[in-house]
Amino acid sequence: MIKSIIESFSNLFAKSETINYPYEQIAKFKNYRGLIEYSADECIFCYKCEKVCPPDAIVFKPTKEKNRLYEYNPNLCIYCGECVRNCPKEDLALWQSEKKPKII
Amino acid sequence: MSIVFSFMLGFFAPIYGGIFYGIDRVLKAKMQRRKGPPVLQPFYDMLKLFSKTKFIVNAPHTIWMIFYFLSLWAVVFMIFFGGNLLYIIFGHLLATVFFIISGYSVNSIFSQLGSNRKLLSVVAYEPILIVNAICIYLVFGTFEISEILAAPNNFNSLVFTFLSLLFVVPTVLKLSPFDASKAHQEIVGGIEVEFGGVFYELVYAAKFLEMIFVYSFIFILASNDYIFGTFLVVFSFFAVALVDNSTARIKIDSLLKALYMYGFGLGIVSIFWILLCCI
């Protein structure tokens, strides 16, 4: 008990560990697993990412044109990065950014 | 002290009590290496609770609680008007009993358990308060606070009274290690569990009044030396916060044991010490 009391007392004069988050940013580590991003120009439409995604967050919607339309639901995504690892053109067509998903 | 001044002190007790509570929270956060809420946080909480929907479980439950708040406020008024120490102790006891009855009047098991425990803790700390009141009487020859505050400083003979009062403070304020009657993680706040909205606000404000009640006991130990009295209050405020931050909650039977052994024991020692000092 004495040890804890001494530590509590010395903590009064120590700097707090708190990050004042909404007003000041938290430093993130490299390769943070954030939003999945997509570029339609580079995509070769192999649909591997759609096939491999566990929660079906990536869906290619059928359209009247030749290529289907990429649709991604960040609220369904589990950010495992499996789609990116399976993409034949990783980092060009599909990549895991370090952005935070948007809150709605 | 003029009557108007005393009245103002009593009337605004919930407000500056709130500031004490806010300081307490910030202090605790600092001890845990956090930033902590702003000092005015208790007032934000109170004002927020005003705008919430009112929920009443049953009428007696709320009415007893309002009685509790009002009688507690009356006790605080009595302190500032320099009333009789015994009246104040029994007035506070009456208020607590109202609160306990309010806890028993609902069917929630947590509320009833909280009442049980609160009753036991009252049984634990009330004798200590009375013994300490006797000690104060032995030293100053009076129970009237106004006369005690005018008497010359005689803290040397009240050292043990002060120590034994330090055991009462966390019990009344429901702070760790003697917070079994609140026990947020076991019985979700005990008696407080069924209150919501404006009515919880009164329970919340009652905490500030309780704070004023116990710390005024410590303040009067220094009699006419007001600066020393303030020092005693600040010291015990720190000590209680430190101990609160570095102990776990003990069970209600350990609480009874600890309070009777150390708190009451120190009270008895104090009586002998005063008699020794008189000789």
Added chain:
Amino acid sequence: MLHIKRFLKKSPWVLHYNTGSCNGCDIEILACLSPRYDLERLGVLNTGNPKQADIFLVTGPLTHRCHDRLLQLYSQIPDPKVVVAVGSCTCTGGVFKDMYNVNNGIDSLIPVDVYVPGCASSPELIMDGIVKALEILEGK
């Protein structure tokens, strides 16, 4: 006239209920209260009591068994209140989508104000969600 309502924003008390999540988001909510993130800065208190809560943090994809409890807790919170769905599975079902005991997110049962994605949502995201919830609370 004092605008009491604007103080709603300054003292949000939180109630947390798990409707079948993997504990990932729950421990991140605990981590939010820790010294590093310290939600109490914003006035947040973790009350375990629906009658004194303002913000309802729900995690999990809503299993059938948790149905009634969620509804009970929701109806016990006095108005104004805000529901925050923490984690992907709470928003839409996530990986648990279309499993036989799961209702695909809590918005099938109670109205949700803020959706916080992420699996598991980091404390940063949860804090963003609560800040957003405060804005909504002020307007209610």
Added chain:
Amino acid sequence: MKKTITIPLGSQHISLLEPVRFNFSCENEKITDVDYNVGFVHRGIEKACTEKFEYKQVGYVVARVCGLCAITHTMAYTLGIEHILNIKTNKKIDYLRILMLELDRIHSHLLCLAHTAENSGFEGMFMKIMGDRELVMDIQEAISGNRVQFDFVCIGGVNRDISTECEKLAFTNLALLDKKVDDLIGKFTSNWSTALKYKNIGALSYDDAFNFNALGPLARAAGAAIDVRAESSILPYKEVGYKMILGQNGDIYDRNLVRLKEIKNSILMCQNILSGLTEGEILVKFKGKPNGESFTRLEAPRGEIFYYLNANGTNMLQRVRIKTPTFSQIPGMVEIFKGSDYADAPAILASFDPCMSCTAK
């Protein structure tokens, strides 16, 4: 006058992280009987693993059985499927896997200690441990890119290599944490109020540990040497400096100490692994579809985890059976609750480190 009262704990309670319901029948706050209800979290993962997901995806799905021991679930599944597919992994992959497992154990144990402290009303200790825990969380985030759900292990290897920066960060943070754990041991052993709250409370005897099938730190605190890490050689634990840690009395106090000492042992293992990492591939290529069955045992932070997999040569598995440690600890838990005070119940419950989402799946 009614003699016994029933006190419900759950399914929503401040001291619970997850929905589980206990009904304590009490006489004067002394628990005489316990009724429990654990199925609130049942989602049907085992069924979905065989019907909805292909065998390559299952690893990511079973991680979501439980967020606390996520890596262990994926790990056990991966080891099982690798056994069926006959994949041999190299030393580097094994080491990286153990590293992540042990980091997970550290953070899970620290969380359990913090939760026990919080449930016994020790807020200062809770904040202290949660503050220290961020050191491990940082390492985890740096290595895997996420704080809780790592998704680090995949069939045939691991998803990410560890960079030199991560290594540096891990070394500094682990050294810091080692000191803090020493400090914590001192604080836990020399506090009057925690001694009242933890010593001889919720004790499980050595015999009962076997009778009630206790696992993990719960059994080890009672002195029973039950640890998969020592028994199986599926991962090279002996090379990296594993040591069995045993308690004596099996009460909350001993459980806390066993956890703290295990954290120290895990830190040592992590440091050994990081200094002994060799160069090598992190992913082994494989072909074919799984056909056959496998049994895997692995030590999760809470005890032994067991996976049975059955595949029939298609993309879908035929059967996935998960047995988790908390499931077999429930009888022991109920036995301990009987005869103790209700005031101790939350602390006892937290000291078991129950994981209901594991149990109900």
